[in-house]
Amino acid sequence: MSPFPYRLVATDLDGTLLRSDESVSDRTRDALAAVVAAGAAHIVVTGRAVPWTRHILDDLGYEGIAVCGQGAQVYHAGEHRLLTSLTLDRQLAGLALSKIEAEVGPLALAASRDGLDGEVLMGPGYKAQDGPLPYVAYEDPAELWSAPLTKLYIQHPTLTDDELTRSARETVGGLVDVVMAGPGIVEILPLGLSKATGLSLAARRLGVKAAETIAFGDMPNDIPMFGWAAHGVAMGNAHEELRAVADEVTASNEEDGIAVVLERLLAL
Numbered sequence: 001m002s003p004f005p006y007r008l009v010a011t012d013l014d015g016t017l018l019r020s021d022e023s024v025s026d027r028t029r030d031a032l033a034a035v036v037a038a039g040a041a042h043i044v045v046t047g048r049a050v051p052w053t054r055h056i057l058d059d060l061g062y063e064g065i066a067v068c069g070q071g072a073q074v075y076h077a078g079e080h081r082l083l084t085s086l087t088l089d090r091q092l093a094g095l096a097l098s099k100i101e102a103e104v105g106p107l108a109l110a111a112s113r114d115g116l117d118g119e120v121l122m123g124p125g126y127k128a129q130d131g132p133l134p135y136v137a138y139e140d141p142a143e144l145w146s147a148p149l150t151k152l153y154i155q156h157p158t159l160t161d162d163e164l165t166r167s168a169r170e171t172v173g174g175l176v177d178v179v180m181a182g183p184g185i186v187e188i189l190p191l192g193l194s195k196a197t198g199l200s201l202a203a204r205r206l207g208v209k210a211a212e213t214i215a216f217g218d219m220p221n222d223i224p225m226f227g228w229a230a231h232g233v234a235m236g237n238a239h240e241e242l243r244a245v246a247d248e249v250t251a252s253n254e255e256d257g258i259a260v261v262l263e264r265l266l267a268l
Contacts, residue, residue: 004038005265007212010199010225013046013056014182015218015253016235024060031259034266041206043067045195047181047221049112049150050075050082052120052133065205069112070179070189070221071198072150074205080116084201087114087148088176088190094145096172096188097152103171104164110135110153111144118150126155127184152188161186165220179221180239187221194224214265216250216258217242233261 009032011017017024032042045067046053053068053075063078074084101107108125112118120135121144122128128135138144156164161180168178168186177189203213215222215229218238226232226245234246235257243249250257 004035004040006214007040008203008208009035009040009042010045010213010215011258012217012222013044013048015237016216017258019254025256027256028259031262035262043202045199045225049118050116051118065202067198067202069150071193071195074198074202082116085114086190086193088151090145090149092175093152093188096175099172100168104156104167108155112150114148114150154186181219181221196224196228199225199228
């Protein structure tokens with residue numbers, strides 16, 4: 001029997017596994033390798049769609065299953081193919097968007113297109129995150145809706161991320177799901193979709209149960225994953241909403257918070 005108490009280690013990427021420069025420390029790599037050697041599996045569970053995740057998985061030498069797009073995509077990294085993909089109903093999303101804008105005023109928009117090579121479209125006024133992730137700017141609103149989407153991103157000129165998420169959720173909570181996935185990242189998703197739904201699908205493929213899973217995260221979009229897993233660990237830099245439901249809080253992503261917990265569990 002493996003001395004490690006869990007069969008599955010689920011990690012978010014941004015603010016969790018990745019440091020601010022999008023790298024993974026040697027200490028964390030070694031801890032994850034030791035966990036795998038002890039018989040557990042490591043699975044990445046990220047809000048990023050596959051095109052924004054693939055290069056990180058390749059750098060890690062990761063060849064297993066990953067959950068991407070807030071649970072919309074289950075991706076086999078070793079085979080570079082999508083196993084499952086759920087798209088956003090564009091008519092329903094358009095209705096939800098109009099209701100939110102009627103409540104809070106005009107929004108800046110972006111969207112992730114479906115598929116292994118789905119582009120991220122960014123509209124006028126949308127503030128892109130710093131870094132190397134590619135996107136395509138658009139001017140014609142019709143272009144946003146011209147192909148299947150996994151999610152919409154919304155930004156407001158004055159409301160904070162928390163305020164926008166709360167207002168949008170109260171306005172359209174019965175039509176779509178609204179989550180905050182990071183600074184400046186508020187997303188509209190298919191109703192009922194979460195990291196937990198994607199993780200449960202992936203775990204079933206691996207033959208692993210929720211009771212055998214430990215999960216690491218940093219933002220409110222990780223709350224469903226913590227609810228599904230047996231043990232949820234919030235990073236030291238985590239949003240207060242996630243810290244409130246976590247089973248424990250570790251060091252920050254810059255301070256090898258994942259490795260701190262895994263090393264302790266390996267030593268039991």
